[in-house]
Amino acid sequence: MQPTVKDLLLSGARLTDAALERLLPATDTLPHSIHRAMRHSTFAGGKRLRPILCMEAARMVAGTGTYPEGIADLGAALEMLHTYSLIHDDLPALDNDDLRRGQPTAHVVFGEATAILAGDALQTLAFQTIAGLPISSPTTVAILRDISLAIGTGVGRVGDLDTKLPPGMIGGQVMDIEAEGTAPTAALVEAIHRSKTGALITTSIVSGGLYGLSLRHRSSSSGYSNDEPTETKASRAAYAPYADTIARLRTFGEKAGLAFQIVDDVLDMTQSSEELGKTAGKDTATTKATWPAVFGIDQSLHDAEELIADAFAALAPFGEAAAPLKSLAQYLVERKN
Template sequence: MHPTVQNLLRSGAEATDQALERLLPSPDTLPHSIHRAMRHSVFAGGKRLRPILAMEAARMVAGTGDIPAGAADLGAAIEMLHTYSLIHDDLPALDNDDLRRGKPTCHIAFGEAIAILAGDALQTLAFQTLAQLPSPPATTVAILREVSLAVGTGVGPHSPLPPGMIGGQVVDIESEGKQPTAELVESIHRAKTGALITTSIVSGGLYGLATNPGARALDSETSVQRLRTFGEKAGLAFQIVDDVLDMTQSSEELGKTAGKDTASVKATWPAVYGIDRSLKDAEELIADAFTALAPFGEKAAPLKSLAQYLVERKH
């Protein structure tokens, strides 16, 4: 891994963990079980990719060279949403997994009922955190709308976006055991995984623009669209590589049960295209993502390096 990426991942994870430590109830807060379950999953060793992407997008469009104050709270909220989705994804009714990030899943450690409630509580706390961001009211509302659409089912008034994370999860469940098609796999990946990665980047951009007094409305709209394109491309590449790793790495290397997708006959990119073509597609998507950020020049270097890491990682 390139030293620049190592530094970004380390410093971003530290900033996110500090914010999470401050925002999450302590393990001694009553009722103990729910708060300990929340912390068990949140602090189970995740790479914090989504909050790091949010903070780096905010840094890029803010144009000051620094991550804007409060952006770590935005990242922490996104990580809460990601963790809630993992807790529920691992439940017996869904993927029925007992290992996550190399540790027992939440329902294994605390029981199914508490795990469900821990996921619910993390989702609620995430939106509470977003509502309290130190940003102008219009920016806060825009971020709340962006994130809500990304984690939902794709319904709502005047929604211009495709189905979000929950919608993608539903399609994924209902497609198990069926012959996967290219259209089906892409729709699941863009919704179930790609939507939250995209909204991390777009929300970070919205937050950063609010701190940039020189940003003009038209320029801001163009910047957000470029970030959305970048996020959609990078998010799909991320999930394609995840599919490949599930087929090629061990459980110890992945930190979760390997081979689950194949065993469940899930709709994955390699199931349609094979491993070699999948890796090539991921690289091409990252190249397209880079093109979207070209107008940002050198300021886009951190985001580009993170996107390249998404397709080169081994776990």
């Protein structure tokens, strides 16, 4: 019997939380204030969607039916990056949000200085966690490259696996700020969504796939040679046979990520603050560039459904093994908060 999406969400969140609990310094580690702030925002009730997508992509690609050993640490690193972006996004100088996931935001509880540094430290800890993943070094480097490209400002200049990447997460935040007060166009809203939230969701799935592939790779006899090539060559050589798999995961992530953000925009317009756990109607109040602002709510929901269909199509060759990722994608557009 296939597990329900609720099962997947619960078990994935539990694994992620256990990894975060282990990886984040304890609140009694000096200096106290920043570790309290890091934990406050990390354990404020997030759904762990990015880690869960990462773990399911790894499981699907590894073909073993179980989560690959250590994958929760990669999931935790992605959640740290997501949390860092939220802490900084909520700062008074940016979105000035006092409430997130039903909790007061970090700067409200710990002050701006500590909130800024806690975000910085979560980014750093994510990369430290990646450095400690129990996988081969070429895979670690490939994951490092994909994730760092996804959360930066622009198209990568350093041997990217895919040159058609949109600007990264920070680039999306800047575009979002720059767009405030201007009339949003469809192209701009799509660019912001693809980068601000889509890029991290996509790399969650792609990095999970790279992680899962490294296990298949290890057990196959067609291992790449290891006469100390440059890392770029090594990573490329290692993943060349899997280019189609990576491209399909990327397409799935891009489509599902955009659908997710469109639904987020719609929920912001239609749900109360209590239902959302954050300040509702904020996007409208500040004339943010959102999908329903350009296309209306009905068209937005239709677009989200179509994107999910495209996302499903990308996973067709994986057959039954794709069921968990597909049910998660379906959940992304049907959720109510």
